[in-house]
Amino acid sequence: MNGAAPAVVVRDLVKRFGDFVAVNNISLEARPGEIFGFLGPNGAGKSTTIRMLCGLLRPTSGQALVAGLDVAREPERVRQNIGYMSQKFSLYNDLKVIENLRFFAGMYSVPAAELKERIDWAIDMAGLAGREQLLTGTLAAGWKQRLALGCAVLHRPPIVFLDEPTSGVDPISRRLFWELIHRMADDGVTVFVTTHYMDEAEYCNRLVLIDRGRIVASGSPLELKEKSMAGDLLLVECDQVGKALEELQGAPGVTDAAIFGNALHLVVGSADQAIPQVQEFLAARGIAVTRIEKIRPTLEDVFVSLTSLNRNEGNRDEGDKRDKGDKTVGTVTGREKGQP
Amino acid sequence: MNWNRLCAMARKEMIQIRRDARSIGIVIAMPIVMMFAFGYGVSFDTKHIPVYVYDQEKSQQSQDFVKRFQASVYFNVVKTVQSYPELVSAIDAGRCQIGLVVPPDFSKKLRSGQKVSVQAIFDGTDSNSASLGMSYTEAVAQAHSQQLQLAWLRGRGQGQPRLPVSVDARTWFNENLESMVTIVPGVVAMVMAVVGTFLTSLTVAREWERGTMEQLISTPVTPLEIMLGKLAPYVVIGLADTSLCAVMGVWWFGVPFRGHIWVFLLSTLLFLIVVLSLGYFFSVVAKTQLAASQVSLIATFLPAFLLSGFMYPIDQMPAVVRGITHVVPARYYMAILRNVFLKGSPVLTMWQDLLGLAIFAAVLGLAATRVFRKKLA
Ligand SMILES: Nc1ncnc2c1ncn2[C@@H]1O[C@H](COP(=O)(O)OP(=O)(O)O)[C@@H](O)[C@H]1O
Ligand SMILES: [Mg+2]
Numbered sequence: 231m232n233g234a235a236p237a238v239v240v241r242d243l244v245k246r247f248g249d250f251v252a253v254n255n256i257s258l259e260a261r262p263g264e265i266f267g268f269l270g271p272n273g274a275g276k277s278t279t280i281r282m283l284c285g286l287l288r289p290t291s292g293q294a295l296v297a298g299l300d301v302a303r304e305p306e307r308v309r310q311n312i313g314y315m316s317q318k319f320s321l322y323n324d325l326k327v328i329e330n331l332r333f334f335a336g337m338y339s340v341p342a343a344e345l346k347e348r349i350d351w352a353i354d355m356a357g358l359a360g361r362e363q364l365l366t367g368t369l370a371a372g373w374k375q376r377l378a379l380g381c382a383v384l385h386r387p388p389i390v391f392l393d394e395p396t397s398g399v400d401p402i403s404r405r406l407f408w409e410l411i412h413r414m415a416d417d418g419v420t421v422f423v424t425t426h427y428m429d430e431a432e433y434c435n436r437l438v439l440i441d442r443g444r445i446v447a448s449g450s451p452l453e454l455k456e457k458s459m460a461g462d463l464l465l466v467e468c469d470q471v472g473k474a475l476e477e478l479q480g481a482p483g484v485t486d487a488a489i490f491g492n493a494l495h496l497v498v499g500s501a502d503q504a505i506p507q508v509q510e511f512l513a514a515r516g517i518a519v520t521r522i523e524k525i526r527p528t529l530e531d532v533f534v535s536l537t538s539l540n541r542n543e544g545n546r547d548e549g550d551k552r553d554k555g556d557k558t559v560g561t562v563t564g565r566e567k568g569q570p
Numbered sequence: 571m572n573w574n575r576l577c578a579m580a581r582k583e584m585i586q587i588r589r590d591a592r593s594i595g596i597v598i599a600m601p602i603v604m605m606f607a608f609g610y611g612v613s614f615d616t617k618h619i620p621v622y623v624y625d626q627e628k629s630q631q632s633q634d635f636v637k638r639f640q641a642s643v644y645f646n647v648v649k650t651v652q653s654y655p656e657l658v659s660a661i662d663a664g665r666c667q668i669g670l671v672v673p674p675d676f677s678k679k680l681r682s683g684q685k686v687s688v689q690a691i692f693d694g695t696d697s698n699s700a701s702l703g704m705s706y707t708e709a710v711a712q713a714h715s716q717q718l719q720l721a722w723l724r725g726r727g728q729g730q731p732r733l734p735v736s737v738d739a740r741t742w743f744n745e746n747l748e749s750m751v752t753i754v755p756g757v758v759a760m761v762m763a764v765v766g767t768f769l770t771s772l773t774v775a776r777e778w779e780r781g782t783m784e785q786l787i788s789t790p791v792t793p794l795e796i797m798l799g800k801l802a803p804y805v806v807i808g809l810a811d812t813s814l815c816a817v818m819g820v821w822w823f824g825v826p827f828r829g830h831i832w833v834f835l836l837s838t839l840l841f842l843i844v845v846l847s848l849g850y851f852f853s854v855v856a857k858t859q860l861a862a863s864q865v866s867l868i869a870t871f872l873p874a875f876l877l878s879g880f881m882y883p884i885d886q887m888p889a890v891v892r893g894i895t896h897v898v899p900a901r902y903y904m905a906i907l908r909n910v911f912l913k914g915s916p917v918l919t920m921w922q923d924l925l926g927l928a929i930f931a932a933v934l935g936l937a938a939t940r941v942f943r944k945k946l947a
Contacts, residue, residue, distance in 0.1 A: 247947070284788050286946045305944070306790050314788035318781040324589050325582065336578020337789035378785075 235298055237262045237389050237420035238283060243292035245278050245443075252278045254443035255292070260422055260436070262388070265415050267434030268424040271537060275443040276424040277317050280393050283422070284314045297389055310338075313382035313390040317397070317424075319374050321381060323367030327358055330366055330381055338385035352380030355410060372403025379410060383419075390414065392423040396430065408433050428530040437529075441537040451529055458532045461485055462501035466494040466508065467521040474517050483507050488534050493521075495531055571798075575791050579799020583773065587803060593769060601761045601811045605818045608753050618646040619703050620666040624657045625650060631677035635688070638714050639670065644706040657691070667693045668703055680718065754819035755907030756880030758812055759841070759900045763870040765811050766804060766845030767852070771866035773800050774853035774942070784946065793942040801846045808842040809835070819911070828914025833906065837924065841903040843931040845870055847938035854941045874900035899934075902926040 238260040245253040253275040260266035270276050281287040283294050285305035294301040297311040321330045331349045340348055353359055356376035361369070366377065375395055383390055392411070396404040408430065411421050415435075423434070431437055432451050439447040439454070447458050468474050475494060478487040483504050486497035498504035501524035512519050587593045621639055625632050639645040648666055651657050657669040671689035673679075679686045690707050692700045774796075777783040786796070816834070819825040827834075849866050856862035875881060877891070878900035884892060895901045902923040909920055917924075 281946060286784065286787060286944070288945060288947075306792070309788060309790045312788070314785070316781070316784040316788070318784070320781045320783075320785035322582070322586070322782055323780070324586055329582070329585060333578050333582045334789065336574050336581075337786070337791050339572055339574050339790070381785075 234262045236260060236295075237264075237297060238266070238422060239293075239295040240279075240283070241293045243279065243282060243294060244290045245275070245282060245287065246290045251443050253282070253289075256440070256443075256445055258438050258445065258448070260420055262420050263415055263418045264435040265411060265421045265423065265433065267431050267437040268422065268440065269426065269428075269431050269437055269533065270424075270440035271426060273442075274440045274537075276440060277393050279440070280314075280391050280422070280424060284312060284391055285309060286314075310385070311387055311389060313379075313385070313387040315375075315378050315382050315390070315392045315395050317393040319371075319378060321366050321374070321378055323365065325366055326363050327353070327366055327369070327377060328362040330377065331384065334381040335384050340384050348384050348386075352377075352384060356380045357406075372399045372406070375399055375403070375407060376410065379407070383414070388418070389420045389422065392421065394424050394426065396425065396427065404430070428528065428533060431529045439533060439536060446536045447532070454529060454532050455527050459497060459527050459535055461497050461499045462504070463525050463527045463531055464496040464498055464501060464504060464508065465490075465521070465523055465525045466496060466512075466519060467492075468494070468512060468517050468519045470517050473515075474512060477512070477515050477517070478508070481508070481511050486535055490530070495525075495534075497531075497535060571792070571795060575795045576799050576802075579791065579795060580802040583800050584803045587769075587807075593772075596769060597765060597807050597811065600764055601757075601815045602818070604757050604761055605754075605815055605823075608757050609819075609823050619644055619668055619706070620648045621645050621668045621670055622657050622660045622666040623647055623650045623670045623672070624652070624654060625672045626674040627672055627676045629677040631680055632672045635672065635676070635714055636670070638710050639707075642706070642710055644703075645710070661691060661693050664693070664695075667700070668707065670707075683722075753880075754815065754823065754825045755904055755911055756874075756878065758815045758819075758838075758907055759878055759880065759904050760871065760874050761811055761815055762808060762838070762841055762845055762903075763874040763900065764867075766808050766842055767849035767866040767870040768863055769807075770801060770804050770846050770849030771853045771856070771862040772859050774850065775856055775859040775862040778857045779859055787944040787946075793944060794939055797850060797939060797942060801850060804846055804849075805839075805842055808846070809838060812838045816911075825911055827911055829910030830914075830917065833917055833920070834910045837903055837906040837910070837927060840924075840927040840931045841899065843935050844899045844903075844927070847931075847934040850938045851934070851941055854938075870900070873898040874904075877901065878904045880904060896926075899927060899930040902930070 236259040238258070240256055240258045243253055243256045244251065256275075256279060268276050268279065278287065282289045283296055283301060285301045285308055289302070296308045299308050299311070301308050322333070325333065328349070331352055335345055335349060353362060356373060356379070358369075358373060358377060361373075366374065369377065379390075379392070379395065395411075396407050399407070404427075411423065412433070415421050425431060434451065436450055437448060437454060438445055447454055449457065466474070471489060471492060471494060475487055475489055478484050478494065478496060481487075483498055484496050485499070488495050496504070496508065498508075505522055505524075509519055509522060587597070623636050623639075625636060636647060636650075640647045645668070649660075651660065654671070657671065660666050661669050669691035671691070673686065673688070676686055676688075688711065690704075692703055694700045774783075777786060816827065820827050848870055849862075852865045852869070853862045856865060877895045877898045879895070880900075884895050884901065887895065905923045906920050906927070909915055909923075
């Protein structure tokens with residue numbers, strides 16, 4: 231697999247909207263058959279990048295090759311080789327399930343001989359058997375998303391681009407969806423997927439972390455966890471979490487502090503030294519510590535330590551309505567953590 | 571061009587039209603409502619105009635004169651009143667549109683060969699029907715005096731009298747001055763403008779608004795396939811609606827159809843290309859349904875209504891406005907339709923209008939194929 235030509239190659243890709251740089255000089259490669267995760271907070275530039283890869287937006291500069299084809303020069307041949315699921319649900323709500331499938335089969339010129347088999351496959355995959363005649367608009371979000379995936383891969387594209395396919399979907403549907411992604415990857419399909427759910431990032435073969443249009447880290451989930459954090463990670467449970475966070479930022483020996491759920495994560499030079507120091511430090515300020523211990527960093531920790539979330543800056547996304555009021559990376563995983 | 575994709579696109583569009591109550595309403599109700607609104611609104615008002623008469627003489631002669639009005643389909647002598655104020659208040663109250671005053675010396679003056687003046691008072695609120703009423707009144711009075719004159723000549727033993735000049739009160743191609751006849755072609759053009767431009771202006775904009783466009787342009791479909799697939803159902807609908815209007819005009823309103831059906835269909839097709847291209851163009855450029863539909867109404871419905879010769883005859887327009895009508899495609903279509911319905915003159919006499927329409931269809935059709943880009947920004 232490593233010897234095969236990369237499925238997606240991006241070189242120095244830049245996208246400006248006026249003065250604003252949404253994607254700032256990105257380079258990456260995705261190998262055939264891998265699940266390539268593209269992670270970042272809202273407004274990081276994930277959708278913009280994926281749209282350039284699908285030929286929907288013209289890059290300001292730089293180059294993108296998809297399936298070995300230059301997207302700028304041969305957009306239509308690229309489109310024949312990809313499936314794309316946009317971030318906003320974009321099938322026709324006023325068409326029936328079966329009508330949406332037939333329509334997209336038509337758009338991708340699925341040969342007549344394969345048509346029935348492909349549509350049956352998509353219905354089965356989406357778990358929509360018996361619901362073919364329902365108006366798509368009446369389906370629950372999880373079904374809609376699986377149907378959208380079905381529509382996007384009717385022509386068996388070797389590469390699929392999924393832009394936050396699971397956002398706004400319940401956890402069970404999310405798990406189902408990831409099983410589908412894995413099945414596709416097992417069949418050799420390259421899956422280029424964006425997400426801001428950290429637990430999903432663990433499912434990817436390789437990750438690129440993007441923040442404010444720039445790549446801040448990349449590698450396998452394991453590599454990222456091992457390498458990207460300088461020092462040890464402490465979990466601190468205490469009362470007055472907010473006050474504790476304020477005090478600990480800039481406390482001696484603490485490189486970084488962030489809230490996770492209802493506890494704190496601290497990045498410190500060495501856990502053995504820091505644990506007594508922190509306990510003492512907080513006690514001196516009248517904050518009672520109920521638990522403090524060294525933990526293995528999760529991707530979320532890596533992420534927070536690398537991105538703007540850490541610097542207490544909100545998401546800078548203004549254009550993307552759907553993400554408005556949605557959870558940012560840090561808080562999402564905080565909430566999702568308790569789930570099995 | 572891929573036939574599969576084109577058909578899939580057209581089929582999808584047809585399904586969406588069928589499921590959208592607003593589109594269905596416009597497609598079916600629009601032609602019927604417009605035909606009836608204009609048909610009855612116009613033709614009934616100008617027939618059977620209510621008339622009150624104040625006959626100050628009540629002689630045989632004056633009664634004969636009044637009977638002429640009664641006999642005409644354009645007038646309906648509702649009542650004979652006994653005083654001038656009664657007449658005036660009837661007009662003020664809108665009980666009649668014309669008040670006719672026959673002077674007390676009507677027969678005496680006639681006998682002595684003097685000129686008699688009959689006073690007619692018009693309700694000018696609706697200037698259109700007032701002026702129509704005025705010309706009908708003049709025509710009736712004229713006919714009556716002609717007859718009196720003939721009788722007078724005959725009475726003087728002049729043998730078979732002949733009038734030096736006879737006014738043949740026939741209006742060519744519109745024998746009975748029935749406005750409906752001139753209106754049908756106009757209604758057809760306006761229905762086309764609305765159905766064609768307004769409905770198509772929504773199609774692309776709707777996909778942008780609902781976010782479905784992003785998915786659509788990520789597929790290998792070409793801009794031309796999108797355009798033709800989206801417009802094909804409207805060509806069918808447009809032809810059906812035009813035919814519906816024509817059938818209603820002929821069977822219900824008794825408008826003649828003297829030309830060739832294929833001239834009718836050809837010109838309709840050309841005009842459809844014009845209006846559909848415009849609608850598509852606005853839809854692509856505006857990207858929101860509201861903006862696209864407003865622009866399309868302003869750009870097609872209004873000119874079709876005001877500048878095509880429908881409401882106001884083109885040759886009576888100020889020169890500048892007349893010049894502007896040359897860039898109103900509805901003008902050519904209207905001229906062809908009037909010919910097809912009312913005159914049925916040879917096709918060659920219409921070559922200018924057909925050419926005008928064809929040029930617009932070609933230019934706008936080509937322009938429409940160019941505007942759409944498969945890009946988000
Ligand atoms: N068409 C556009 N015009 C101007 N700014 C845009 C446009 N599209 C996206 N942006 C901005 O670019 C940044 C990146 O957006 P996006 O790629 O959607 O982020 P993500 O998908 O990672 O949430 C955001 O700040 C967004 O507001
Ligand atoms: Mg996005």
